[in-house]
Amino acid sequence: MSRCLNNNDILLEISGGGPDQPVGRTVLITQSIINNFPYPAVCTNFLRLMRPVKNISATYLNYYLNKFYLSGEVTNYQGGSNNLRNLKFKEYSKINIPIPSINEQKIIAEKLDLLLAQVQETKSRLEQIPELLKQFRQSVLSDAVSGKLTEEWRESKNLNDWKNGILKDFIKKPSYGTSTKSKKVGSVPVLRMGNLKNGNLDWADLVYTSDQTEIDKYELIAGDVLFNRTNSPELVGKTSIYRGERKAIYAGYLIKIQCLDDLNPEYLNYNLNSPEAKQYCYEVKSDGVSQSNINAQKLGEYPIQIPSLQEQNEIVRRVEQLFAYADKIEQQVNTALEKVNHLPQSILAKAFRGELTAQWRAENVDLITGENSAASLLEKIQVERAQNNKNKKKK
Known part of the structure; x- marks a missing residue:
């Protein structure tokens, strides 16, 4: 059988996949797909070319194989490892298909x-x-x-009575977090830049410390605003607020901001997540090889209306x-x-x-009975298959 693709051919994935991706996906080759190639397209070794016999709709067959894949049954016909799966085509080709x-x-x-x-x-x-x-x-x-x-x-x-100024006029002196390496287990979580998401704290994927000196020095109190000073150019400057959910300290890539009496920490958190603040961060950040940085001085100079x-x-x-x-x-x-x-x-x-x-x-009874019945169709398919096998033997 020619490996060149024709209209109504079906390609079956027989090798590939991964831990969350079973092998066995299919694609129907249409004339529009073929027309997109300036040269004849061929099937690779990672795919099996299937060419439906006469009186079998390629679209119908491809939809059934898609249904078989989505049902999860295809995993019963696979071998190999989680990283590279192979389809046992000989067994797969024997699956029952309603015709x-x-x-x-x-x-x-x-x-x-x-x-x-x-x-x-x-x-x-x-x-x-x-x-x-x-x-x-x-x-x-x-x-x-x-x-x-x-x-x-x-x-x-x-x-x-809106007041114009810069951020340092309305906050205490900003402070950097701990630079001590955290551990997978410990008594108190250490919040990192990955824990700052959409103005809130995400308490998943935590690291910890049990060092009491570190805890005493960097312990957060409700209302502290955390500013991500080092990250990718797109994420540097993201901000979240600590609301006292649980005892915690903060890591060195974060800056802790504590508000003076005339500034609501919740308002500041929203302000620092606004498009205006993000634009300011983009303008003042200093760029390294793969990360950007905004130090406490630049943060303190952020223009703000209160x-x-x-x-x-x-x-x-x-x-x-x-x-x-x-x-x-x-x-x-x-x-x-x-x-x-x-x-x-x-x-x-x-x-x-x-x-x-x-x-x-x-x-439409007349279209599914007699010569048009499924039984008659199956008989025709068997005759055609027998003839094809006979021709192959002669060759």
Whole structure:
């Protein structure tokens, strides 16, 4: 059999995969794919070329093999290691495939084309929402630090006393964290730059210390704001607030900021995560080979506008409310995505149980009986296969 690819050929992955990726995926070669190559395309040794016999729809067959893969049954036909899996093609080629009449195969393939395209479109739209929510959160923070978020509220309260200055005018002297190497076990966690995520602290992937001298020197108190002074150019300057969740100290790549009485730490945390603060960090960072740095002096020179404590509290309340709304939407989107990701397998299972074409069969009896029946089709396939084997022996 020629290794050059033709329209309606099916390529089966027989070697590759990985720990979380079983081998056995398939792809249907269409004329549009072939037309994209300026030269004849061939099948590599990592793939097995399958060419459906007459009266077998390539699209139908490929959908069934896809369903077989998604079901997880394909793992029963694999060998090799977790890092390199091989498909036992001889055993795999013996799997049972439901074969209706060629007319019904085509109808099933058409229905699957339509339904799975709709699923993919829905999935694509859902996957765009997290980015939109990210932009929404940044817009909220921008409005918060500019005063736009509370403009009407401020006017109703006759509050117009925003103070202009730089950050060091409103905080105690910033301090760097511990440079002592942490351990996998210990009595107190050491927060690192990886624990700062989206303005909050992520308590996963912790390291620890049991050194009491270090704990006494670097112990955090509720309201401390942590600034990531060294990271990649995209992440340097990310900020989170410690709310006293559990006893902890902080590592050397972080700067601890403690607010004076006229600055709400929650407001500062939101401010330092705003687009304006990120732009400032981008402008003042010093770049190394693979990392950027913003020292305490540059941090202290960050230009900042500070409203009254009353308005700061109102800004924090509104931001929390809007972020909670965005979080709820994101949770709903994630739930919907999880369901959508399972839809293809469910649709494919229904298709090959005959559920998608039950009404069609009832309305088109003449197309699935006699010469058009599945039994007649199977007989034709067996005759064709026998003839092919006979021709191979002659060669």
